[in-house]
Amino acid sequence: MRVFISIFLLFLFSSILIGCVTSPGQNEGGVLNKEQVLKLNPDADLFEFNGKVYSTGVNWIEEKELTKGEQVGEISEGMANKLPLGAKIFETNESGVILIVEYDGRQKRYLLQSGE
Template identity: 65%
Template structure:
């Protein structure tokens, strides 16, 4: 019996602890929530639109050649961490997972946040 308990403690406890070490959203295979994105990066520049979270500051989307599509909405109170109310949201013609937000003469690109 002691041998069984020793085995349990030595092998099962570390395996259980390793299972708890993962990134927020990892292995969730779906769209991340605002809380999950902010848990990864508390300073993230993001907004919620149609129940989905979009985030900027991702290098490759800034380099991608994109064409601004149709206007689909605007930022409203409590929907964004850093964007001002009234900022305009546009689709892109090339990709459905990137939105462009325009305000004060500037454009920022935001990528849909999906779990790994």
């Protein structure tokens, strides 16, 4: 009987510990920081703007029809890990969570990174 109780308690504690493990930003309900985004994807193409982190590589934002709005900023030292200095940041008319960045004749879309 003791063996059964010991195995049961071991299983119970293991289940509790596994249930406590979360992903970065999970259950935070807010925006993720650079460290959290890079922990989820070490190769993420991201930049920080107004205290929020935006990342590219999300398929649905590439397919969405978006209209470039006003320029809201420019990439400066320490803001981005893959974008060149001076790249221009634009808002979109359709979504407050997507920004468009232009540089060297290229255009990339970035999505605000948030927790669940």
